[in-house]
Amino acid sequence: MRRGLYIALAFFFIGCAKDHTLESPAESALPAMYIPADNALTTERFEFGKALFFDERLSSDNEVSCASCHQPSLFFANNEATTPGANQVPGTRNVPSLINIGYSPYFTREGGVPSLEMQVSVPVQEHNEFNSNMLEIAEELNADPELKAMSMEAYGEEVTPYTITRGLANYQRHLNSFNSPYDQALRGVIDLNASAERGQALFFSERTQCGSCHHGINLTSNQIVNNGLYENYTDPGLQRLTNDPSDEGKFKVAGLRNVAFTAPYMHDGSLATLEEVINHYSSGGASHTNKDSRIQAFDLTEQEKQDLISFLEALTDVGVLEDPVFREK
Numbered sequence: 001m002r003r004g005l006y007i008a009l010a011f012f013f014i015g016c017a018k019d020h021t022l023e024s025p026a027e028s029a030l031p032a033m034y035i036p037a038d039n040a041l042t043t044e045r046f047e048f049g050k051a052l053f054f055d056e057r058l059s060s061d062n063e064v065s066c067a068s069c070h071q072p073s074l075f076f077a078n079n080e081a082t083t084p085g086a087n088q089v090p091g092t093r094n095v096p097s098l099i100n101i102g103y104s105p106y107f108t109r110e111g112g113v114p115s116l117e118m119q120v121s122v123p124v125q126e127h128n129e130f131n132s133n134m135l136e137i138a139e140e141l142n143a144d145p146e147l148k149a150m151s152m153e154a155y156g157e158e159v160t161p162y163t164i165t166r167g168l169a170n171y172q173r174h175l176n177s178f179n180s181p182y183d184q185a186l187r188g189v190i191d192l193n194a195s196a197e198r199g200q201a202l203f204f205s206e207r208t209q210c211g212s213c214h215h216g217i218n219l220t221s222n223q224i225v226n227n228g229l230y231e232n233y234t235d236p237g238l239q240r241l242t243n244d245p246s247d248e249g250k251f252k253v254a255g256l257r258n259v260a261f262t263a264p265y266m267h268d269g270s271l272a273t274l275e276e277v278i279n280h281y282s283s284g285g286a287s288h289t290n291k292d293s294r295i296q297a298f299d300l301t302e303q304e305k306q307d308l309i310s311f312l313e314a315l316t317d318v319g320v321l322e323d324p325v326f327r328e329k
């Protein structure tokens with residue numbers, strides 16, 4: 001059975017275990033994924049959603065698919081700071097990875113979207129993404145007999161905005177990966193190399209505070225905080241939704257799985273390397289009234305910096321790149 005599907009189904013059957021924050025992915029019971037009652041995970045829905053994810057007809061110029069920005073070979077992120085959408089209209093934010101996205105409690109970088117089903121409408125309508133409209137897309141896709149049949153099999157109805165949003169969300173909930181060297185070390189299957197092991201201790205130390213924001217199965221507390229990137233933000237983050245100045249510069253704590261492969265970093269892709277990220281934090285960041293109190297300057301030796309990077313590299317699950325669940329075909 002497909003690994004992702006297997007894992008997802010396992011969670012589904014483990015069922016509605018209580019919601020609790022895990023200190024590490026090793027703790028035996030992983031949290032239950034949120035799955036709406038009308039969108040239980042099935043193979044037919046996965047296949048339909050997958051077909052949609054790679055379909056360029058979703059964009060107004062028929063040139064951009066979800067996968068154009070969320071590239072499977074780069075853990076469903078990409079290596080550009082920002083990526084243009086249909087008709088080459090420039091993007092404004094860095095493309096986040098979709099690995100384990102089903103475990104996220106809310107979506108977009110300021111966390112303003114409550115479900116994966118609702119998230120689908122964001123790229124479809126954004127003028128700098130698909131610049132399209134759901135009813136027109138549904139009509140166009142429904143004229144394709146193969147997709148129409150897939151939609152029927154998955155949801156018992158033709159291609160509609162309902163089946164498009166459900167199918168894409170269903171597909172994304174299958175993109176799960178828990179087999180990085182870090183996961184394996186936590187399960188006691190392997191030892192991390194010495195540098196990564198020292199990096200792990202540093203990462204979860206009082207000195208660096210990394211682990212106070214980046215913990216749990218995806219190395220994120222899912223808090224929405226200001227991590228001191230700028231004195232003046234071009235993108236106001238959460239303030240965009242609330243209009244409240246005390247939300248300026250607040251973004252969702254980024255998950256760190258496969259982070260060694262998803263440069264550049266932060267909501268705008270402004271930091272090019274992991275070393276730049278570590279330098280940002282060790283400098284204590286820019287002064288901003290909303291900056292989280294855990295962002296404080298600290299000293300690191302060159303060796304310690306390297307150790308932190310080794311730890312971040314140990315969060316890569318290369319198996320994902322070979323697993324058919326995660327591939328286009």
Ligand code: HEC
Pocket residue numbers: 053058064065066067068069070083084085086091092093094095096097098101104106107108109110116119120123124128129130168172
């Ligand atoms: C033009 C590039 C582009 C395309 C096309 C695109 N996305 Fe995205 N995606 C982004 C960017 C940029 C963000 C961050 C948006 C934000 O924070 O406002 C994002 C965010 C997301 C998120 C939220 C991730 C998180 O961590 O909260 C999901 C889920 C997602 N996209 C799924 C999709 C799906 C499904 C499609 C196809 C229907 C799609 N995207 C098409 C660029 C793109």
Ligand code: HEC
Pocket residue numbers: 109208209210211212213214224225226227229251252253254255256259262264265266267268274277278281282292294295308
């Ligand atoms: C106060 C909470 C907080 C602390 C402490 C913190 N981070 Fe972050 N981290 C964030 C937030 C918030 C973001 C996303 C910022 C954005 O989107 O602009 C982030 C983003 C990142 C990213 C970029 C991920 C990506 O894909 O863009 C990396 C890497 C990272 N942090 C590593 C670390 C390391 C290493 C430490 C310790 C030295 C650390 N963080 C400490 C909150 C924190």
